[in-house]
Amino acid sequence: xxxxxxxxxxxxxxxxxxxxxxxxxxxxxxxxxxxxxxxxxxxxxxxxxxxxxxxxxxxxxxxxxxxxxxxxxxxxxxxxxxxxxxxxxxxxxxxxxxxxxxxxxxxxxx
Numbered sequence: 001x002x003x004x005x006x007x008x009x010x011x012x013x014x015x016x017x018x019x020x021x022x023x024x025x026x027x028x029x030x031x032x033x034x035x036x037x038x039x040x041x042x043x044x045x046x047x048x049x050x051x052x053x054x055x056x057x058x059x060x061x062x063x064x065x066x067x068x069x070x071x072x073x074x075x076x077x078x079x080x081x082x083x084x085x086x087x088x089x090x091x092x093x094x095x096x097x098x099x100x101x102x103x104x105x106x107x108x109x110x
Contacts, residue, residue: 001063001070009060010079013053017082020049024090031097039097046090053083 001009027042057080064070 001060001067003071003073006060006064006070006072007075009056009063010076012056013060013079013083016049016053016056017079017086020046020053021086021089023049024086024093028093028096031100043090043094050083050087050090053086057083 023042023046027039027046030036030038030042060072060076064072
């Protein structure tokens with residue numbers, strides 16, 4: 001894998017991770033507004049974006065393992081950092097959504 005190809009994979013990871021973060025933010029805004037249907041739809045979109053980013057990461061990692069000439073650079077490191085950060089944000093948001101739903105139930109006397 002050439003450095004150019006590796007950088008292409010890194011950019012794909014960054015773009016899709018960024019898209020995932022944008023969908024996550026829209027999901028949380030919808031949840032805050034009480035629109036659980038939009039929340040769920042946006043979370044599904046966020047997860048799809050992250051899956052695409054993860055596939056790009058896996059492809060790049062497999063290539064760097066099997067090709068001794070392939071050497072990840074700072075862009076690939078940034079892409080991995082972005083991917084993992086957004087995955088953590090999505091995981092945290094799912095837990096926050098559960099807490100919000102529970103608090104809503106408690107507030108409504110359930």
